Amino acid sequence: MSDGHRRAQTVIQNILRLTNLLMAGKRVAVLGHEPELAARLRAMGAQTLVTDPAGALHGHRVLPAERALPVADLVVGAKREHLGLLRDGAILATAEPSADLFAVPAGTTAEPSAELLAVPAEPFAGPVGTRVRDGITAYRLDADREVFVLDGAYGPNHGHEASVPDGAYGPDHGHEVSVPDGAYGPEHGREASVLDRAC
Amino acid sequence: MLAGIRDPSLRARGLEKISWARRFMPVLDTIAGQLDLTGRRVGLVLMLEPKTANLALTLRDAGADVIVTCPASEVADDVAAALAHAGVTVLARSDASPADDRDFALRMLREGLDVLVDDGSRVVRLAHAENLLDGLVGAAEETTSGLRPLRVMEDRGELRIPVLAVNDARSKYLFDNVHGTGQSCVMAALDLTGLQLAGEVCVVAGYGYVGQGVARYARALGARVVVSEVEPFAALRAHHEGYEVLPLLDACPEAGLVFSATGVAHTITGEHLRAMRPGAVVAVAGGVPDEVETGDVPPGVTVLAEGECVNCAAAEGNPIEIMDLSLAVQALAVEHLVRRGHAMAHAVHLMPAELDERVARLKLRALGIGLDTPSARQREFLGSGL
Incomplete structure (x- = not known):
């Protein structure tokens, strides 16, 4: 079985287990080259939004990211540059830890630049997420928009057997989760490999 | 006597799960503002998890005195703790024995319910067997497999309360099942x-x-x-x-x-x-x-x-958006039984079509999905009987 097929099922399992939501009828933006994932999502009843024009031949809606993201209920493979485009309530299955997504990149000042985030810099001056459920952290982007980031739904652990996050909650549970600056070590901040890998 | 819940200290985590579910339950949320169950006592026998907890809270907010019970294998103790803290009587714990579960159900029935919401018709049948039907106006049943024995009871003339077949509402079975x-x-x-x-x-x-x-x-x-x-x-x-x-x-x-x-x-x-x-x-x-x-x-x-x-x-039950529909039907069924149950025959009844359709329309509205309206010429065609 190809990596793409295996990853497709695993990502879908992670998303549904973490959220307890229904896939049918969701508008799902699939960023990056993930044809197997997009096909599986479509077969489960999602309205898939992809950027590759060839996707139209497989029943996907083809849109550039800047038009897909504002309508997407769920975004697979979101990166920092997409934050400014998200709708309120969007759920993100990211290729990088949410800390990476929202934290100030190493080597910059504490004041993130608007160009890096493509969103008003202010909300990220002290990026703080709130744990809303096991494996889900809410980030407020601005007064009108809050987004939810899923832990590891599309992360480097993909392809392995789904680990049920029982007891994953430490004693910090229920408190605000402050983004652990640099807590991820030297690998932290690298480009997401999943998105770039051809499948 | 066994305490109703296993661990009250789990309530913060339970409340989080309930709140997450609520974000995706627009239909129940809308109906919540339209119910009046003041002074009624409602028993819920549903898998005790975040979605059904929102039904319990909705009924509580409508003025009902709500009692929840559920077999041990289907209890989330954190959700149970959150509900108990919110003023719902909870008789459900994941470490209960089958005998405890039965005892919980009997305790709930002895409280004198107006309406019972059941899943699998276990407690409706228990109430019949133990002769604990006094004051019970009617019951709403959630599942296909729960309705089957109730229909057998009806055929034998043994059913002693009206039952609303929530399972058979289109807003329920076309999506939930x-x-x-x-x-x-x-x-x-x-x-x-x-x-x-x-x-x-x-x-x-x-x-x-x-x-x-x-x-x-x-x-x-x-x-x-x-x-x-x-x-x-x-x-x-x-x-x-x-x-x-x-x-x-x-x-x-x-x-x-x-x-x-x-x-x-x-x-x-x-x-x-x-x-x-x-x-x-x-x-x-x-x-x-x-x-x-x-x-x-x-x-x-x-x-x-x-x-x-x-x-x-072994998981969290049905997806949240689906349970929004099913539990909205349940909420409307409870109110319908409270209002009309006294006049209903001791039989299994379908949900009134207008209540069923109300749920479907509310869901479409929440999704932002519009419907067409038949034109005058279409209505004329339909009216001609061809």
Whole structure:
């Protein structure tokens, strides 16, 4: 079985287990080259939004990211540059830890630049997420928009057997989760490999 | 006497889960503002988890005194703690024995309910057997398998209260049974086993609403799906929807994953289990006791969740958006019984069509989906009787 097929099922399992939501009828933006994932999502009843024009031949809606993201209920493979485009309530299955997504990149000042985030810099001056459920952290982007980031739904652990996050909650549970600056070590901040890998 | 909940300190985590679910329950949220159950006592017997907790809170907010009970295997103790803290009487804990569960149900019935919301009709039948029906205006039943024995009781003249068949509302079974149970049972089986479905053979016994959903989601994830049926129309339907149809015993040797979706006891017998290959996994979707005969499982074959409904016993039950519909129907059923139950015959009744449709329209509105209206010429055509 190809990596793409295996990853497709695993990502879908992670998303549904973490959220307890229904896939049918969701508008799902699939960023990056993930044809197997997009096909599986479509077969489960999602309205898939992809950027590759060839996707139209497989029943996907083809849109550039800047038009897909504002309508997407769920975004697979979101990166920092997409934050400014998200709708309120969007759920993100990211290729990088949410800390990476929202934290100030190493080597910059504490004041993130608007160009890096493509969103008003202010909300990220002290990026703080709130744990809303096991494996889900809410980030407020601005007064009108809050987004939810899923832990590891599309992360480097993909392809392995789904680990049920029982007891994953430490004693910090229920408190605000402050983004652990640099807590991820030297690998932290690298480009997401999943998105770039051809499948 | 056993305390009603297992651990009150879990309530913060339970409240989080309840709040997350509420974000995706716009229909129940709308209906919540329109109910009046002041001074009524309502008993809920539903899998105790974040979605049903929102129904309990909705009924409480409408003025009802709410009591919740549920068998141990379907209790989330954190949700139970949050509900108890919110003023709901909870008699449900994950470490209860079957005798405790029965005791909890009896305690709930002795409180003197106006309306009972049941799942599997276990407590409705218990109330009949123990003669605890005084004051009970009626009951609402959530499932296909719970309605079946109630209809048998009705035929025998033994049913002593009106029952609303919430399961048979279109807002419920077209979505909950197909998409809710279908998606969640397939995903629960994969979460529990780590099985990759692509290229696997998945056998689905029973092609009713639940079986159709299980088949659809298993196929969506790349399985080759084989359906087994006893009923000719269901078998033909499966055939036309592109599934291979085989007698169950013939389908077993190839199967990597077998679902029983019949809601009938003794569907998967020892003979079927022995026909399966080592590594085969068996799960129940929907479900009644003994749907899989678990007494003699051969080595190498795994029966998930000890043969109980896999998405309830081993995962979080149906998806939230689906339960928004089903529980909205339940909320309207409770109010309907409170208002009209006294005048209803001791029988199983369908949900009034206008209440059913109200739920569907509210959901469409929440999704931002518009409907067309028949034009004057279309209405004329329809009115002409052609």
